[in-house]
Amino acid sequence: MIYTAAEIKQIDQTATQNGMPESILMERAASAIVPKLPIESHSTILVVCGTGNNGGDGWVVARELAVKGHEVSVWLPLGDSKSEAASTHAAYASSLVRVIEQPVATDIVIDALFGVGLSGPVTGKARDVIEWVNQQMATVLSIDLPSGIPSDHALEFDGLAIQATRTYCLHGYKRTAFLNRTSPYYGQIERIDIGLPHTSGWSVLTESDFNRSLLERDRFSHKTDYGHGILIGGSRHLLGAPFLGGRAAIRSGIGLLNLSVPREASPFISTLPEAMYNQHTDVLEQSYDAIAIGPGMVEGEGMDTIWQQVKHQSCPIIVDAGALSTRRFETRGPLILTPHPGEFSRLTNQSVEEIEGDRFAVASEFAKQHRVHLILKGTYTLIVTPDGKGAVNTVEASALAKGGSGDILTGILLALWSRKGELQSPSEQAVLWHALAAKSISRTIHPASVLASDVIEELGRI
Ligand SMILES: NC(=O)C1=CN([C@@H]2O[C@H](COP(=O)(O)OP(=O)(O)OC[C@H]3O[C@@H](n4cnc5c(N)ncnc54)[C@H](O)[C@@H]3O)[C@@H](O)[C@H]2O)[C@@H](O)CC1
Ligand SMILES: [K+]
Structure with missing residues (x-):
C-alpha cells in the first residue's frame, strides 16, 4: 500500500x-x-x-x-x-x-x-x-x-x-x-x-507474496499443461543472451520451449538440448502460448521482418532489451515491456534522472497511455498493469546488478505468461522469483561473484 x-x-x-x-x-x-x-x-x-x-x-x-x-x-x-x-x-x-x-x-x-x-x-x-x-x-x-x-x-x-x-x-x-x-x-x-x-492502487511485494505453488506439478499433468513459448533473441555478436533466457524459462517450469536464434548461434545449441530450435529467418508458428523477443538482439539484422510476424500473434508478447522501441507498441495480445531506466529513457524521451526521481508517476502514466504491462527494472522494480496500477518489489538482490540478469527475467516471464492465464499476476511473480533466487544464491556465493547462470540454477531451490 x-x-x-x-x-x-x-x-x-x-x-x-x-x-x-x-x-x-x-x-x-x-x-x-x-x-x-x-x-x-x-x-x-x-x-x-x-x-x-x-x-x-x-x-x-x-x-x-x-x-x-x-x-x-x-x-x-x-x-x-x-x-x-x-x-x-x-x-x-x-x-x-x-x-x-x-x-x-x-x-x-x-x-x-x-x-x-x-x-x-x-x-x-x-x-x-x-x-x-x-x-x-x-x-x-x-x-x-x-x-x-x-x-x-x-x-x-x-x-x-x-x-x-x-x-x-x-x-x-x-x-x-x-x-x-x-x-x-x-x-x-x-x-x-x-x-x-x-x-x-500500489502494493508492496515482499518474500511472502511469492506464490510457491508455481513450482508444483500435478501428478497427471502433461508438458502442454505448462505452456509452449518461444524466445527470439541473439544477434551476430550477442549470442549468449537467448540461451540464458531459454535456460531460465525451462528452470521456471515451461512445458515446451522454442529458441529462435541467428545462424551464428549454431555452435551453442548443444549447451541447451532441452529446447527446440528455429532460426530468425524461419516463419513463426501460430501456436505459442507466449512469445519473448529481444535478449541480445540489435536493430537491423532482420528485426523488422521478425516483428511483423510477432505482432500479429494474439498471445502475450514480452519485449525486452534490443527489441524495445516505440515502433513496437502495436500488438494484438497483451504487451509486456521490461526496460531498465536507460531503455525506458529512450522509450519516453525523458532523462534517466527524471525517471528515477519520479518512477511511480512516469511508469504509471506510460502504462496507461500505451495500454501495456510495464516492468521498470531497478533496485525497486515496478510492475505496472495497463490501468496504471502496480506493485513495487522490495526483495533486494545486489547480485542482479550484472549482465545477463535481464535475460533471466525475460525467460521467467516467458514461462509464467505461457501458463495460459492460469496464474495471477505472472509479472509480479516473475520479478519476485528472479530476486529471491538471486538473494538465495548470495547466501553461499558472494553477490559480486554470482553468475547469471548461478541465479538460473537457484530458481528451483528457493
Ligand atoms: N491520514 C493520516 O495518515 C494522518 C496523518 N497525520 C500526520 O499529519 C502529517 C501531515 O500533517 P500536516 O499536513 O499538518 O503537515 P506536516 O506536519 O507534515 O508539515 C506542515 C508544516 O511544514 C511547513 N512546511 C511545509 N513545507 C516546508 C518547507 N519546504 N520548509 C519548511 N517548512 C515547510 C508548513 O508551513 C507547516 O507548518 C502526516 O505526515 C502525519 O504525520 C496524523 O496526524 C494522523 C492521520
Ligand atoms: K517526520
Whole structure:
C-alpha cells in the first residue's frame, strides 16, 4: 500500500468529514507506534515536534512515553503548533513532559518535524534543526517520513533530510521509500495501520507474496499443461543472451520451449538440448502460448521482418532489451515491456534522472497511455498493469546488478505468461522469483561473484 501526499490528505479529509477527527487519528497513530519503539526503560528521549500534524503525532507519542515512565523532553524549534488538533494534544502533553528551549543529546530522537505536509526543499531554521539531528549519536525514529524527505518524488530533493534509523509510515508507505535517492534516509521501514480504509492502487511485494505453488506439478499433468513459448533473441555478436533466457524459462517450469536464434548461434545449441530450435529467418508458428523477443538482439539484422510476424500473434508478447522501441507498441495480445531506466529513457524521451526521481508517476502514466504491462527494472522494480496500477518489489538482490540478469527475467516471464492465464499476476511473480533466487544464491556465493547462470540454477531451490 503506497500513497501520494494528496491521497493521504484526501483520506484524512474524508475521515474528518465523516466524524473521525484528526485528533483521534493522531491518538491512533501514537498508540500504534509507541509499543513498537525500540526504547529501553533507562533511555533518554528527545521528541522534536514541528508545527503541523506530524508534530501533533510527536506530542502524543511524547505523552504516552512519559506516562509509561520514560524521561521525555520535547523541543519545538519552529514554534508552537499551528494545527488545532496538534495544539489540543500539545496543551495536555506539555503538563507531562519537559519542554526545552535548547536541544540536548539523548539516546533516542523522535523526529516529528515534517510529514506529508512538506512542500519543496526545507527552508529556514528547520535546515539547522535537521543538521543538528544528523550530528547526534542517537537512534533516530521518524514518524511518517524522515523530515525533509518529500512524499511523492525526488525531483526537487536537495539532499537535506533527517537520516532515520527507522521510520513508522502512517496508513501506507510513501513513494519515496522506494526511490534510490531517498530510500536510504528512511532506515528500516514499518507500516502503521491507523484504521483508515485502503484505496491504494500500489502494493508492496515482499518474500511472502511469492506464490510457491508455481513450482508444483500435478501428478497427471502433461508438458502442454505448462505452456509452449518461444524466445527470439541473439544477434551476430550477442549470442549468449537467448540461451540464458531459454535456460531460465525451462528452470521456471515451461512445458515446451522454442529458441529462435541467428545462424551464428549454431555452435551453442548443444549447451541447451532441452529446447527446440528455429532460426530468425524461419516463419513463426501460430501456436505459442507466449512469445519473448529481444535478449541480445540489435536493430537491423532482420528485426523488422521478425516483428511483423510477432505482432500479429494474439498471445502475450514480452519485449525486452534490443527489441524495445516505440515502433513496437502495436500488438494484438497483451504487451509486456521490461526496460531498465536507460531503455525506458529512450522509450519516453525523458532523462534517466527524471525517471528515477519520479518512477511511480512516469511508469504509471506510460502504462496507461500505451495500454501495456510495464516492468521498470531497478533496485525497486515496478510492475505496472495497463490501468496504471502496480506493485513495487522490495526483495533486494545486489547480485542482479550484472549482465545477463535481464535475460533471466525475460525467460521467467516467458514461462509464467505461457501458463495460459492460469496464474495471477505472472509479472509480479516473475520479478519476485528472479530476486529471491538471486538473494538465495548470495547466501553461499558472494553477490559480486554470482553468475547469471548461478541465479538460473537457484530458481528451483528457493
Ligand atoms: N491520514 C493520516 O495518515 C494522518 C496523518 N497525520 C500526520 O499529519 C502529517 C501531515 O500533517 P500536516 O499536513 O499538518 O503537515 P506536516 O506536519 O507534515 O508539515 C506542515 C508544516 O511544514 C511547513 N512546511 C511545509 N513545507 C516546508 C518547507 N519546504 N520548509 C519548511 N517548512 C515547510 C508548513 O508551513 C507547516 O507548518 C502526516 O505526515 C502525519 O504525520 C496524523 O496526524 C494522523 C492521520
Ligand atoms: K517526520
